[in-house]
Ligand code: 0XW
């Protein structure tokens with residue numbers, strides 16, 4: 001099998017809630033870049049990346065697209081099923097730039113699993129359980145507005161709330177207190193600062209919220225700062241933005257910086273490396289969340305399959321990004337109910353991209 005064409009599409013994904021605020025920064029939607037890979041045997045693969053503006057991660061739309069223009073031609077003629085080899089080919093052609101490689105790599109896995117006749121979760125080693133718990137973010141706002149949105153998410157069935165903190169620690173403690181007071185024991189609260197606090201801020205927050213049951217997520221930016229918080233806070237802690245490399249993972253484990261890690265597929269250049277890191281994290285005894293930076297149905301399908309191929313006992317939760325946006329870019333994602341997500345059962349990602357929504361490619365490259 002040979003890759004004959006790579007097409008790159010763009011799509012705006014407005015947020016259903018109108019806006020989303022974290023790390024003291026507001027976005028009104030995401031811009032997805034969708035990659036389609038065609039092969040000479042008629043099997044087609046799809047991948048998606050949708051950065052959160054340009055402030056959140058290293059990814060930004062212009063960079064992703066410029067990178068794809070450069071990297072796409074390198075893969076033409078290669079066998080798309082050779083995911084490990086092609087990840088090395090991409091690395092040799094382009095240093096770093098994980099967000100560029102991610103949608104390509106996801107599309108290759110979609111093809112490889114389709115060619116094997118298996119849903120991606122099975123192709124990745126097997127579906128462990130039929131569904132994965134979902135969290136829903138409570139966008140940063142006043143305590144009253146956040147309480148309203150927390151109640152809405154719980155009424156919709158979600159049982160895990162990711163409360164966006166990372167602002168003034170006294171205000172943040174009030175946000176948490178307001179929401180926690182209103183919830184019954186079935187709801188688990190994560191306080192996610194997205195790395196916005198100093199260790200000083202984080203410790204003030206921890207001190208003011210003693211006695212409340214919650215998990216602290218990525219209080220500070222660096223591992224050193226997070227380690228300071230960890231040493232002083234007797235609460236469970238997970239790291240997201242800091243879990244960005246093999247070295248970081250090993251250090252998190254060695255120094256006991258956290259109890260769990262969030263592996264964002266795009267941060268690792270796609271499924272090939274995200275899976276390796278995921279498997280290692282599981283073996284090291286860390287709880288694992290597999291997700292991505294954003295997107296719609298194509299991204300959610302990849303997230304669902306990877307999450308379900310993670311051992312259930314070590315799986316923390318994940319996110320249903322396709323329910324965050326007003327735009328659906330594929331059919332086939334099972335409906336989310338009771339705060340859990342399932343993965344499609346058809347081959348590959350198991351979703352069918354909506355040609356009418358995705359439209360004509362921005363550019364494509366193909367064999368001469
Ligand atoms: C809720 N998210 C997954 C959306 C943004 O990508 C950031 C984020 C998180 O967990 O921090």
Ligand code: MG
Pocket residue numbers: 192194217218240241262
């Ligand atoms: Mg997070």
